[in-house]
Amino acid sequence: EQTTFKWRIDGFSSLLDKDGGSSYSSVFEMLGINWYMKLNPMHKNSGDQNKYVSLRLELSQASVRPDTVVEAYFKFLIYDQSYGKHCEHEASHNFQRESTSSGVSCMMPLTTLKEESSGFLVNNSCVFGVEFIRVTTAKANDTSETLFVQKSNNTFSSPVVYTWDIEDFFALKENRQLSRV
DSSP states (O other), X not given: OOOEEEEEEESHHHHHHTTSOOEEOOOEEETTEEEEEEEEEEEXXXXXXXEEEEEEEEEOGGGSOTTEEEEEEEEEEEEETTTTEEEEEEEEEEEETTBOEEEEEEEEEHHHHHOTTTSSSBTTEEEEEXXXXXXXXXXXXXXXXXXXXXXXXXXXXXXXXXXXXXXTGGGOOSSOOOOOO
């Protein structure tokens, strides 16, 4: 059974001219489940001025029942069209109907993709893909969720949020990481 989906984007520079925004592949069936890919050609990490090409795998909601969990091991692929190779990023994710996005993405600096010597962008065309290593489905043990709301003493206080972006989470070597103060 086929396990690889390739997505060719001709006129890639037109996506860059839109100044952001995501593009979606058509829905494709792989291993009995419907998926699609999401591409953001100008993704920015918080606190970083560099732009990245971000690729995500998403589950089509109509593809599975609400009580089903899809466990997927897969590789994101960005093809080097000049040399017949590809850049890959292996990932895994448990998909549920309510959270269809993979939660992980493959990112490549936009400058790397656009380098003439790289072969990733040839004649204004890029080829992205996903290769499925293993996909299993199981019935969810629990379909409930708990939300804990804490009452604030100060009714005028605004919520304080800290976001910690980790560029390549899977490349971390140590079990424990500390954020900046």
